Amino acid sequence: MIDPVPSLRHTIADDLRSQITTGHLKAGVRLPSEPRLAAQYKVSTPTLRTALSLLQAEGLIEKIHGKGNFVRQPLRRLTYVGGHLTPDEDLHVTIRTTNLRARGNLISLLKVPSRTPLTEFLCLSHQGESPHSLARIYVPRDLASAELPWQRSTAEQSRNQVSARLPTPEEAFALRISSTLAVLSITRVSTDTTGRVVEAALLILPSDRADALFITHHATDEKGQEG
Incomplete structure (x- = not known):
């Protein structure tokens, strides 16, 4: 069985997730603006936002209104x-x-x-x-x-x-x-x-x-x- 080709949003989410888990993007760091990230990954802003929403759902990043997207501090369970x-x-x-x-x-x-x-x-x-x-x-x-x-x-x-x-x-x-x-x-x-x-x-x-x-x-x- 051939694995399906990953969507752009999953490819972007995988890359950012890897940067977070390896410490390249440290807790508390503000991510580049959404338009800048979209340009970096060569996708539309809506596609970029769906990728970020995957990481938000995993608790890896948080979006603060008026400030941007930030890498989350590791949270206590x-x-x-x-x-x-x-x-x-x-x-x-x-x-x-x-x-x-x-x-x-x-x-x-x-x-x-x-x-x-x-x-x-x-x-x-x-x-x-x-x-x-x-x-x-x-x-x-x-x-x-x-x-x-x-x-x-x-x-x-x-x-x-x-x-x-x-x-x-x-x-x-x-x-x-x-x-x-x-x-x-x-x-x-x-x-x-x-x-x-x-x-x-x-x-x-x-x-x-x-x-x-x-x-x-x-x-x-x-x-x-x-x-």
Whole structure:
């Protein structure tokens, strides 16, 4: 079987990928302008952009609006285990707090009446200047306090729903990722000992830096072990 001839965009992407992985193009370096690169490879600007989009989807470069395309710093991988992201000292988190009222899917997630007062914590983690993950955490206003939701111990049980999808335009912009890079979307609902929902978290983890670890505990039949 004869291998198909690689397309121009793949040939360009292969060349730039090789320059990045061998260190010829170092992390943080700004690539030449798109018209200049297109002229260098003797292709149209749209063809050049499709080649760059392949590298953006792999997490090798990032496009910063108004500045250009840059070789990405090697990113730490995020591990989601036991209902939470494992802590990483190299990441810092910016948090924006907003008061709002329950509407849409928040009503069913938190099991509250429409327009119930809520507090939203918008959390964006960074490694250096690069955004790393995005989370929106919703808590009933009467449970909100000076402590952040993940610092409290009121939650007794968490239910996690995990799916893979393409990011929304807002998510792609906030995380500075390509709209073609899949994200791991996690919806976590936490309840207390009475069954009341105390927190609903919507986490977005880019697939080029995320792992999810699930651990299953098997209950033993104590009666079967006795006698």
